[in-house]
Amino acid sequence: MFRTIALSVGLLISAGSTNAFAWGCDGHRAIVFVAEQLLSTATINAVKTVLTASPVDAALKRFCDPVPSDIIADVASWADDERDVNPVTGAWHFINVPRSVGAAPSAYGKYCLNGDCIIDAIVAQFKTLKKTSVDPTRKADALRFIIHLVGDVHQPLHAITNGDRGANCLPVTYFSQAPQEDDKGNFAPNLHRVWDADLIRTLMAAQHLADARALAAYIVQHGSTTSVVAQAPTTSRVKSWARASNALARTVAYGRLPVNPPLEPAAAITLTSCDDNNHVGRRMAKLHERLADGYAQASTPVIVRQLRLAGERLAAALEAAFPAP
Numbered sequence: 001m002f003r004t005i006a007l008s009v010g011l012l013i014s015a016g017s018t019n020a021f022a023w024g025c026d027g028h029r030a031i032v033f034v035a036e037q038l039l040s041t042a043t044i045n046a047v048k049t050v051l052t053a054s055p056v057d058a059a060l061k062r063f064c065d066p067v068p069s070d071i072i073a074d075v076a077s078w079a080d081d082e083r084d085v086n087p088v089t090g091a092w093h094f095i096n097v098p099r100s101v102g103a104a105p106s107a108y109g110k111y112c113l114n115g116d117c118i119i120d121a122i123v124a125q126f127k128t129l130k131k132t133s134v135d136p137t138r139k140a141d142a143l144r145f146i147i148h149l150v151g152d153v154h155q156p157l158h159a160i161t162n163g164d165r166g167a168n169c170l171p172v173t174y175f176s177q178a179p180q181e182d183d184k185g186n187f188a189p190n191l192h193r194v195w196d197a198d199l200i201r202t203l204m205a206a207q208h209l210a211d212a213r214a215l216a217a218y219i220v221q222h223g224s225t226t227s228v229v230a231q232a233p234t235t236s237r238v239k240s241w242a243r244a245s246n247a248l249a250r251t252v253a254y255g256r257l258p259v260n261p262p263l264e265p266a267a268a269i270t271l272t273s274c275d276d277n278n279h280v281g282r283r284m285a286k287l288h289e290r291l292a293d294g295y296a297q298a299s300t301p302v303i304v305r306q307l308r309l310a311g312e313r314l315a316a317a318l319e320a321a322f323p324a325p
């Protein structure tokens with residue numbers, strides 16, 4: 001499936017996302033489109049009413065192109081844009097559980113410092129959304145965070161770090177594209193970006209999926225998505241999603257790499273650049289990780305399943321946020 005398109009991959013990814021913090025635009029939108037297929041009309045209308053009551057600031061620089069036909073899909077990546085003007089929210093997109101601690105179920109409280117991690121952020125934003133006495137802007141922002149973060153927690157590399165900023169500092173050759181270091185010491189492609197966007201783009205090219213809506217249809221076809229039951233994203237529930245993501249990161253995202261990276265110190269969890277942790281980016285570049293068909297075939301089914309689960313769980317959360325009267 002992937003071999004035939006390997007030659008065109010360089011072209012595809014050269015125009016692609018450099019956003020290092022989330023599923024790319026297509027992934028987040030596909031999650032929304034999967035959720036929309038499960039939601040009741042009443043809930044979709046309630047979601048749209050909250051979003052419309054306080055739209056995104058027109059001055060905010062948006063990374064993804066607009067989706068004029070769907071206000072919910074249009075805000076799927078808003079939280080990544082918001083992070084640029086509201087940096088305190090940056091830590092809400094992930095939880096840095098060190099790869100070296102393994103499954104360690106007790107780690108999730110320890111590595112959610114001051115409640116600034118994706119688990120506590122989803123729970124807190126859901127509470128804000130449910131409050132009746134919240135002003136329309138806070139309510140709409142809370143909803144936009146939930147739409148985005150429920151997606152992010154299903155990206156395996158948002159629930160782990162190996163002293164490498166969740167594999168942002170793990171340079172890889174992706175098909176024909178060799179990693180380059182920029183003047184800030186960042187590398188592209190890197191393993192995190194490959195999972196955010198490049199593998200999805202490779203799948204879309206191979207399956208002739210023109211846009212995120214077509215990707216969502218493919219995801220639904222390749223799973224057993226059924227009806228949705230309202231379920232609030234409680235701490236224990238979101239923790240279980242993060243634990244599953246962490247396991248997939250260990251066994252597939254890192255686990256299926258051609259060269260097993262060394263286990264980095266558990267203390268190396270807050271890096272400001274790939275120069276930190278003893279120049280981790282350059283050290284990992286020396287592993288010369290080369291990802292092609294074999295890696296894509298191991299990873300893509302995981303990505304499709306995670307996008308589907310994210311869509312289902314987003315729908316369940318929204319049904320719980322806007323129960324039928």
Ligand SMILES: [Zn+2]
Nearest residue numbers: 021022093152
């Ligand atoms: Zn994000």
